[in-house]
Amino acid sequence: MKQNKKEYVAEIIKLLLKSYKKVKCALNYKEPYELLFATILSAQCTDERVNKVTEELFKKYRAVADYANADVKELEVYIRSAGFYRNKAKNIINSAKVIIEKYDGKVPQSMQELLVLPGVARKTANVVLGNAFNKAEGIAVDTHVIRIANLLKLTKSDNPVKIEQDLMEIVPKKYWTEFSHLLQTLGRRVCKARNPNCSGCSLKEICPSAKA
DNA sequence: CTCCCGATAT
DNA sequence: ATATCAGGAG
Numbered sequence: 001m002k003q004n005k006k007e008y009v010a011e012i013i014k015l016l017l018k019s020y021k022k023v024k025c026a027l028n029y030k031e032p033y034e035l036l037f038a039t040i041l042s043a044q045c046t047d048e049r050v051n052k053v054t055e056e057l058f059k060k061y062r063a064v065a066d067y068a069n070a071d072v073k074e075l076e077v078y079i080r081s082a083g084f085y086r087n088k089a090k091n092i093i094n095s096a097k098v099i100i101e102k103y104d105g106k107v108p109q110s111m112q113e114l115l116v117l118p119g120v121a122r123k124t125a126n127v128v129l130g131n132a133f134n135k136a137e138g139i140a141v142d143t144h145v146i147r148i149a150n151l152l153k154l155t156k157s158d159n160p161v162k163i164e165q166d167l168m169e170i171v172p173k174k175y176w177t178e179f180s181h182l183l184q185t186l187g188r189r190v191c192k193a194r195n196p197n198c199s200g201c202s203l204k205e206i207c208p209s210a211k212a
Numbered sequence: 213c214t215c216c217c218g219a220t221a222t
Numbered sequence: 223a224t225a226t227c228a229g230g231a232g
Contacts, residue, residue, distance in 0.1 A: 043229035049219070083217040087231080121230055143228055160229085193227065194221070 091119025144187025
């Protein structure tokens, strides 16, 4: 049973890799802390909009210490269009403070340490670990992964933690980070929440939910 | 389960 | 004009 599922997943990965050669993280960043803050900003917000926000944000604040010392109101102006900006501004500043005080200004490189940062849960931690450090401890489960993993019948759950466990069972560890990228890319471009384009999908032959 | 919020598709 | 998009905390 599980073996069949692993072959099914291998086929999914193969087909998606063919369509999306080298997909990487859709968020723009140079330093690990930039990816961390970009990912905090991406909560309930498209990566596209986050990139617009961070383009200016990263010019204004150029180190973790700049965020730790930032004026909340001023930071809010930069990130406003990403939504939930009061929470996010607080979370970024307070995470920056923890990183300065407890981790000597370096973003910690373990799930356990990242999860303590305000505004950081498993999705954000997985994105940072997998992309900035190449130290995946899990699979980043966002709204696209939730939707498509269910459409592909890779899980029956709507709970992100359970979905992540289900996926970790059947996706080879070396693909954990890339698997999220592939589903997110598919989700943004083809298997959209609103108007899924099944006829243009690389997985139409094998997807149990494909419509003609 | 509710609150946090702006942008965009319809 | 309004529904829908898109994570985390309490």
